[in-house]
Amino acid sequence: MSSRTLSPAGRARRLGVEAISLVVALVVFVIPFVFIVLTAVKDEFQSSDLTFAWPTSWPVMDNIKQVFAARDGMLLVAFKNSTIVTVVAVTILVVLCAMVAFVLQRRPGKVANVVNALILSGLIIPPAIVPTIWVLQKLHLFKTIPGLIVVEVAFSMSFTILLYRAFIASIPRELDEAATIDGCSGLALFFRVILPLLRPVTITSVLTNSVFIFNDFVNPLYFTPGDENATVQLTLYNFLSQFSTQYNLLFMNILLITIPPLLVFILFNGKIVSGMTSGAVKG
Amino acid sequence: MRGTTKRTYSYWFYAPAGVVYGIFFILPTVISFYFAFTRWDLFESHWIGLDNFRQFFSEQSLRSSLRNTLVYAVTTSGLKVVLGMMLAVLLTSSIRLKAILRALTFFPVLVSTVAVGITFSVLLQPDFGIINTVLAKVGITGPDWLGNPTTALLSVAAVDVWKGVGLATVIYIAGILSIPRDYYEAVEMDGGGGWTQFRNVTLPLARPATFTVILLSFIGGLRSFDLIWTMTGGGPGFASDTIASVIYKQYQAGFYGLSTAGNVVLFVLVSIIIFPLSRYFNSREVDL
Structure with a gap:
């Protein structure tokens, strides 16, 4: 061979x-x-041909400026919103899911079986859209960034817990016992001893969830409609009707929102691939 | 010792996640089974029994979404299994350039679905899109891929495969790499060539990966919304409407009860397919 x-x-x-x-x-x-x-990178006139012809002029900076200026700088607001949603949701996910996975892996039994069944349901069952809007509205979270964050957290939880559970299985239990003897217990044990050990899987889960949440279109479409709290994917979708004649700007928008996942990909290709496969295979 | 377990691995660790999951996932799922039987404007709901479901299954435009959803899920997961397996065999063979080829096939997984949808709607345009331009050069008149009712759904499914095959491939690669090399050497010793190795070693021993790919792409395919919505909007007519796009359309139109009934239909469809399938797959894995 x-x-x-x-x-x-x-x-x-x-x-x-x-x-x-x-x-x-x-x-x-x-x-x-x-x-x-x-x-x-083409000008408006040439881009409307939609061919692969080499650009006759290169108004790159101009196109970038115009995309950001469109609709009172909506794209900039959207980048800000998407960043906030992604960073906050991923941070919450890491802490909450690592906690669940830790107890779930260490303490098998009836309760663990129920939790496992709930996690599996979360992977399989499609979220009920309008009832979720109803719940968000009752809590005054509909059309707000915090509302979108909690929804993203709830929907990504199952996958993230599975990722952590698989990794925690490789950490010897003796370590917990040693720490307990040293007087560390409960939350202190978890946050001081366990969570730092989970660094490799935390990196994987941060990367994978960031890409998922940053790229998410469906949840912002339902739960933060309107311009004020739009995310980058929603903005792109809205630009589709506005830029229907300005393909250069439409594709500049696509290019700009593809850069963050591209950077993640170039810097952490191996990590993100292993995250997606191990999460998938264990699920 | 039991006391230590209780203190060290306290069930309180479940609480914060449980609250979020309970309020924003479980509660909506449970109450959907009530609101699906009502006429509902988010403030008031009137019980109307099975009317929403009756409407769902009697109106052609809604009923066809059921068929489309199944066609879409079967096509995309079938193609992802076949192509993912082929790519994985290629990318675990002795060829060079493996790293770059793996990277190229995987990158679309990380690109936003909306961006992919918009780009391919342009590439698939009937008159000046690159795909039909190339076809015209070899003397074929390409159809209006997204504007023709017979090709619209399958064209979107093809783009879905383009975007998702990289994930299937890396799952297969992980599966194939976990097969001990001895099996291949044994076949080689007996004079078996590449095909025999694939047929008798790779295919059966990569079965867990196949199950994973089928389950994942089926779940994704049944729920699929964003790609369809950005590429065809469910059209032309209702030719590429899926249950998920019907849920959105009815929501937009203000028929919240009917939209929720669509959600319940999707829930039932996913449950009757995925749960038995995953149980079957699990039982087969034990046999291996």
């Missing part, structure tokens, strides 16, 4: 497979992104 033992014919075959795979991958997975970038 290794390259040392390949015959010349085998090596030629491998080269062929490599070449074909690379070409197919470039065509299928790269061309759409090339189109986004090309259209985003």
Whole structure:
């Protein structure tokens, strides 16, 4: 199987497979992104052709300025809102889910079975939309950022707990006992001893949940309609009707909101892949 | 010792998460079973029995969403299984460039669905979209992918596969890498080639990964809304409406009871498919 033992014919075959795979991958997975970038940097007139032609002029900064200026700087507000929702929701998720996973893994029994069943339901059952709006309205959280945050937390909880539970299983119980003998117990044990040990899985869960929540469109659409508390995905969707003739601005908007996940991807590719697979496989 | 367990692993640790989950997920799910039987304007609700469900199953535009949802879920998860498996076999073989190929297939998973939807609606445009332009060069007149009732739903499903196959692939890669190398060597010793190895080792031993991919993409496919909504809005007509898009449309129109009934239909559909499926998969995994 290794390259040392390949015959010349085998090596030629491998080269062929490599070449074909690379070409197919470039065509299928790269061309759409090339189109986004090309259209985003063109002027309005040329971008309306929707072709792959090389830009005749490069009004890059101008396009960026115009996208941010549109509708009284809505995109900037949206970036602020999305950042707040993502950061706060992910922080709450990490603390709450790690706590649940810790006790869930350490204390099996009837209660744990019930909790496990609830977690599984959360992965499978589609959220009931209008009743959630009704609940949010009763609590005066409908159309507010805190309302969106709690909903994102509730909907991402199952996945995050599973991620933590799998990791906590690899931490020896003796460690808890040693800490208990040293006089650490309950919350102190958890926050001083356990939570710091969970750093690797915390990084994974922060990255994965950040991408999910930042990219989420459905929940902002339902729970924070209107301009005031719009998130970046909602803004993009609203721009769709407004920029229907200004494709350069529409695609500049797409390009701008793709940059944060792209950065996460470039910096932490391995982490995020392992997070998604382990969460998925354990689920 | 029991006292220590109680103090160290206190059930109070469940409380904060339980409150959030209970109020914003469980409570709405439970009360949906009441509001689905009412005419409801968020302030007042009148019990109307099964009327919402009767309407859901008698109106063509609503009933077709049921069929579309199933078609969409089966198509996307089927393609993700087949393509994900093929890509994973390729990306765990001895070829070079594995890292870059894995990265290329996985990146769309991280891109926003709305962005993907808008980009592909442009690429799929009938007259000047790149896909039909290329097809025209080889003498094929491509259809109006998203504007034609027969192709709209499947076109969106194809884009869904494009976006999600990377996740299926990495799940398969993890599954294949966990198969001990000895099995492959044993087949090789017996003179079995690549196909025999795949047929007799990879396919059966990667079964847990297949189950995971099917379950995940089925759950996602049954709920699917955002891609459909940005690409076709359920159209043309109702040709690509799914249950989730009907829920949104009825909500927008102010029929909150009917929208919630759609939610209950989706709940029941997901439950009768996913729970038995996952139980079956679990029982098969024990056999391995």
